Amino acid sequence: MLVFVNNRRVEVFCGATLLDVVRAYSLTSSKRLLSGYLAVYDRFGYKTEPDGPAVEGGHYFLRVAARSKR
Amino acid sequence: MYFNRILIFSFVLLLSVPQVSQAGRKCKKGVEVVILHTNDMHSKIDNMAKLTWLADSLRQQHRYLFLVSAGDNFTGNPIVDMYPEVGYPMVDLMNKAGFVLSAMGNHEFDMGQEQFSQRRKEAGFPFISGNIDVSGSHLRKIRPWVTLKAGKCRIPLVSFIQLEKNGIPSSHPSRLEGIKFTPADVKTADFLFLKEKYGMLVGLTHLGIEGDVQLARKYPQFDLIIGGHSHTVMDKPLVENGVTIVQAGSQLKSVGKTTLAIEAGKITGIDYELISLDAFEGRDLAVQAAIDHYNDNEEMNRVLASAVTPMTGKEELGAMMTDALTAMSGVDIAFQNIGGIRIPLLSAGDILYRDIFRLDPFGNQVVVFEMTLPEIKSLILNAYNRNKEADLMVSGMTYTALVDGDGSCVGIEMKGTDGQPLDPAKTYKVGMNSYISASYTFDHADPGTVNYETTAQTLISYLKKVQKVDYQGTRRTAVRSI
Numbered sequence: 426m427l428v429f430v431n432n433r434r435v436e437v438f439c440g441a442t443l444l445d446v447v448r449a450y451s452l453t454s455s456k457r458l459l460s461g462y463l464a465v466y467d468r469f470g471y472k473t474e475p476d477g478p479a480v481e482g483g484h485y486f487l488r489v490a491a492r493s494k495r
Numbered sequence: 496m497y498f499n500r501i502l503i504f505s506f507v508l509l510l511s512v513p514q515v516s517q518a519g520r521k522c523k524k525g526v527e528v529v530i531l532h533t534n535d536m537h538s539k540i541d542n543m544a545k546l547t548w549l550a551d552s553l554r555q556q557h558r559y560l561f562l563v564s565a566g567d568n569f570t571g572n573p574i575v576d577m578y579p580e581v582g583y584p585m586v587d588l589m590n591k592a593g594f595v596l597s598a599m600g601n602h603e604f605d606m607g608q609e610q611f612s613q614r615r616k617e618a619g620f621p622f623i624s625g626n627i628d629v630s631g632s633h634l635r636k637i638r639p640w641v642t643l644k645a646g647k648c649r650i651p652l653v654s655f656i657q658l659e660k661n662g663i664p665s666s667h668p669s670r671l672e673g674i675k676f677t678p679a680d681v682k683t684a685d686f687l688f689l690k691e692k693y694g695m696l697v698g699l700t701h702l703g704i705e706g707d708v709q710l711a712r713k714y715p716q717f718d719l720i721i722g723g724h725s726h727t728v729m730d731k732p733l734v735e736n737g738v739t740i741v742q743a744g745s746q747l748k749s750v751g752k753t754t755l756a757i758e759a760g761k762i763t764g765i766d767y768e769l770i771s772l773d774a775f776e777g778r779d780l781a782v783q784a785a786i787d788h789y790n791d792n793e794e795m796n797r798v799l800a801s802a803v804t805p806m807t808g809k810e811e812l813g814a815m816m817t818d819a820l821t822a823m824s825g826v827d828i829a830f831q832n833i834g835g836i837r838i839p840l841l842s843a844g845d846i847l848y849r850d851i852f853r854l855d856p857f858g859n860q861v862v863v864f865e866m867t868l869p870e871i872k873s874l875i876l877n878a879y880n881r882n883k884e885a886d887l888m889v890s891g892m893t894y895t896a897l898v899d900g901d902g903s904c905v906g907i908e909m910k911g912t913d914g915q916p917l918d919p920a921k922t923y924k925v926g927m928n929s930y931i932s933a934s935y936t937f938d939h940a941d942p943g944t945v946n947y948e949t950t951a952q953t954l955i956s957y958l959k960k961v962q963k964v965d966y967q968g969t970r971r972t973a974v975r976s977i
Contacts, residue, residue, distance in 0.1 A: 426942060438862045438932050440665060440945025443726075445933035452934050467704065467725070469733055474745045476537070476571075477726030478665060480705050 426481040443485060444475040454487055464490035522648035522694070522760040529553060529560040530643075530753045534701075534723030535745035536564065537571030537602065538585050540790075542747040542772040544783035547592040549750065549775065559645035562593050565723030565742070566600025566656070566701035573852050574789055577955070581606040582614050584789040590619040591782050596641060598654040599624035600701040600723060601664035604671060605947070608633045623654040623699070626682040632673030640686060642693065648757050651689040652699045655679035657706055657724050667947045679706065683714050690716045694760035697721065704733070704742060711738035718762040721753065732767045739765045748773050795849040800958035804967035806841040809833045811966040812854065813888020816950065819957035821890045824861050824946060826926035828871065828891035831950075832878070835859065835930060836888070846958060855951040859928035865941040866925045868917055872907045874925075874937035879904035885972040887931075892917060895973040905977070 426439050430450040437449045443465050448455040457463040458475055465473050468484040472491070479485070531550055546562075554560045568589065569575065569582045578584055589597075599622050603611060612634055615622060625639030640653035656664050658676050679702055690696040695718050700707055703725035711717060717738045726745035733740040743751035749771050756764035806812050813831045820829030838854050866874075875894055878886040883902040897906035909917050917923075928950045932943050958964065 436942060438864075438929070438943030438945060439659075440860070440862075440947065441929065441933060445929050448930065448933035455934070467727060469704065471704070471730075471733075472728040472744075474535075474726035474728065474748075476745060477535075478703070478724065480703065480725070481660075483705070 528755040529557045534565035535567040538575035539746040543588040544778035547779035547782045548777040564597040566598035567602040570602040604666040628675040711735040803965035814969040817890030819954040820926040826924040829926040830887045862932040864943040893971045
């Protein structure tokens with residue numbers, strides 16, 4: 426299925442979690458996501474847990490997690 | 496003529512007076528109702544003592560407090576998922592915490608209909624959903640809605656479950672036999688009478704935030720939608736088409752607290768806050784003792800199968816892991832990356848449940864692709880070149896990586912289990928874990944589909960079936976310099 430991470434197209438298998446999506450986008454980013462440095466936000470601006478399901482056509486954004494901001 | 500005019504005037508007057516529902520007439524006195532809500536707890540039990548303590552504390556301050564779940568209570572913690580009565584620890588702890596209601600989530604089906612029927616009987620709360628028809632299955636009827644009673648006011652909560660493109664929730668189809676599903680936006684019309692009858696309407700849904708937004712756009716009759724499924728951490732509500740939408744993340748890290756002000760049978764105010772349980776100190780000691788008991792239980796030390804000989808090294812362990820996929824997931828060929836094999840050896844003798852979660856602790860799911868031989872070759876070749884080693888262990892075939900002077904793989908020779916070349920005209924069903932599927936580069940026209948089983952669960956099913964394994968000396972990959 427097709428999703429978008431930081432407005433870039435990412436092809437991933439049907440039923441993928443957001444962690445899978447971020448792995449497909451960038452393995453380095455997925456490690457930062459797991460470490461808690463980065464977080465995934467949805468198109469409404471809400472943080473979404475990495476174990477959540479990705480939605481076909483969904484737009485997701487990787488940002489520095491709020492608690493990591495100084 | 497004069498009489499007719501009076502009659503018409505009276506009728507117009509009647510229409511112009513705001514309609515007060517039957518419930519509204521009873522529910523005159525203003526009440527405050529607190530709904531504490533979780534979603535997508537996924538068997539994560541460790542914060543349940545904190546939730547219980549919080550709920551009890553709030554009950555002392557609020558006369559009408561209800562603890563509810565927006566679904567997906569199960570799947571995600573071996574302590575709960577591998578319990579002999581699958582899922583029982585979660586139900587027990589939800590009972591102790593005082594849950595009064597749960598939506599049906601797609602993972603409620605994971606344990607199978609028979610086990611879920613038993614858990615429903617044990618639960619001190621109903622599971623509801625308005626778009627599930629179980630009349631052709633072994634499950635007893637699932638109620639679409641319930642009301643929460645606060646004094647003379649009744650608050651109707653109706654529930655809906657998400658459906659994928661194939662018309663069923665995200666669960667293995669074999670677990671959904673005999674069950675029919677209807678899209679939420681179609682079924683909602685059947686329940687709008689609740690708004691007229693009770694003067695208010697709350698959704699307790701498992702649709703994900705996108706589904707909740709669609710529902711709100713189509714049905715502004717909802718006052719509030721308490722959602723789940725997308726694991727969205729909503730620190731503030733989303734208001735769409737006048738409908739307030741809330742959701743509280745996942746894994747019981749947080750709980751949502753939504754306070755309703757009800758006046759004259761209508762919701763006149765909604766206040767929402769997200770409370771972090773991770774940062775919370777208070778805990779109910781009795782519930783904590785129950786959690787400790789479950790976490791310390793001996794169930795994970797149960798014997799699953801026996802290893803005739805020790806399995807040393809990733810070839811032998813990888814052979815067992817991939818054979819589990821070909822045997823249990825209906826695939827021709829299966830792959831396992833060596834980075835996902837987390838123990839160096841498995842001794843001869845008893846194989847315990849605990850061993851499987853040490854060997855494969857990641858909770859990766861099985862993904863199935865239809866692949867041609869060139870596509871399979873591209874997967875193996877690219878995997879080799881990640882670290883210049885045979886990265887993929889395999890079942891259903893063997894391969895030799897052809898390596899040049901720099902150590903780079905430049906070709907792959909593949910053979911079937913019979914030692915003969917694989918059929919170049921055939922499309923093979925290939926299984927692998929979700930980590931390989933997402934992060935490895937390879938050609939594949941088929942995007943792949945998850946089968947909603949983890950690789951660890953698949954291995955457990957395999958070992959239960961075969962009971963004895965012997966992989967000593969198994970070699971399915973080779974490297975040849977050219």
